Amino acid sequence: MTNTDTGLCPFPAGDSSIWRMALEARALGFDSLVAIGVPSGEYYGIPVREGIMIRDMPAKDAAAKARRSADGRLVMVRAGDNGFNRAMLGVRSVDVLCGSEYADRYAFDHVTAKMAADNNVADDISLAPLIRKRGPVRQKALDRYRDILMLSRKFSFPLVLSTHADSVLSMRSVREVSGLAAMIGFDLPEIGEALGFAGSYSSGRSPVREVP
Numbered sequence: 001m002t003n004t005d006t007g008l009c010p011f012p013a014g015d016s017s018i019w020r021m022a023l024e025a026r027a028l029g030f031d032s033l034v035a036i037g038v039p040s041g042e043y044y045g046i047p048v049r050e051g052i053m054i055r056d057m058p059a060k061d062a063a064a065k066a067r068r069s070a071d072g073r074l075v076m077v078r079a080g081d082n083g084f085n086r087a088m089l090g091v092r093s094v095d096v097l098c099g100s101e102y103a104d105r106y107a108f109d110h111v112t113a114k115m116a117a118d119n120n121v122a123d124d125i126s127l128a129p130l131i132r133k134r135g136p137v138r139q140k141a142l143d144r145y146r147d148i149l150m151l152s153r154k155f156s157f158p159l160v161l162s163t164h165a166d167s168v169l170s171m172r173s174v175r176e177v178s179g180l181a182a183m184i185g186f187d188l189p190e191i192g193e194a195l196g197f198a199g200s201y202s203s204g205r206s207p208v209r210e211v212p
Helices: 018-027 059-069 082-089 110-119 128-132 135-155 174-184 188-200
Strands: 004-008 032-035 041-043 046-049 051-054 074-078 096-098 122-126 159-162 209-211
Touching: 004 018, 004 122, 004 159, 004 188, 018 032, 018 041, 018 046, 032 188, 046 188, 051 059, 059 074, 059 082, 082 096, 082 110, 096 159, 110 135, 122 135, 122 188, 128 135, 128 174, 135 159, 135 174, 159 188, 174 188
Parallel strands: 004 032, 032 046, 051 074, 051 209, 074 096, 096 122, 122 159
Antiparallel strands: 041 046
16 A cells, blocks of 8 residues: 655745655655645655645635535545535535634534545644644644544544645654554554545545636
């Protein structure tokens, strides 16, 4: 199964070029990437998928943006309140719901979990808060991720493991990502599936473009 680091933010969104990040990703054991603001293609032998991040807009506008942007891209939507999340999980073009660690605890519940499973929408487990944050913010992310992991086990919706790195300095190896996931409570098969989802997703959508 492919090991994919999802939601990278290369230049100009971040500090490092996609070429430099692809080179680093290869050294860190990744087979493919999903990156913000770059076209799909192959960089130093690493396939990079194009995609889109939808955020900071009402559900109706986000749904329309997802439908218009689905062609050849991995469509990710930033989580909101429970009503927003339910609306997004019903949009066929949406592939991944991200940012659940910053949403209210009840924004992703048993109903949204069942919808995610029915529509094969993944929940993004971003390791950025665990890598870059400390104290209450880090602990909140850990608690939310454990809740989501338990819901995934119960309802069988997919998960994505990602770093959302904006620099080669914040990228982590497959081994380090696996270690952080194990700290959350993932077992080895779950780690493999979460690292492989974005790279093998059958819709053919790809890396992430920020939409204002």
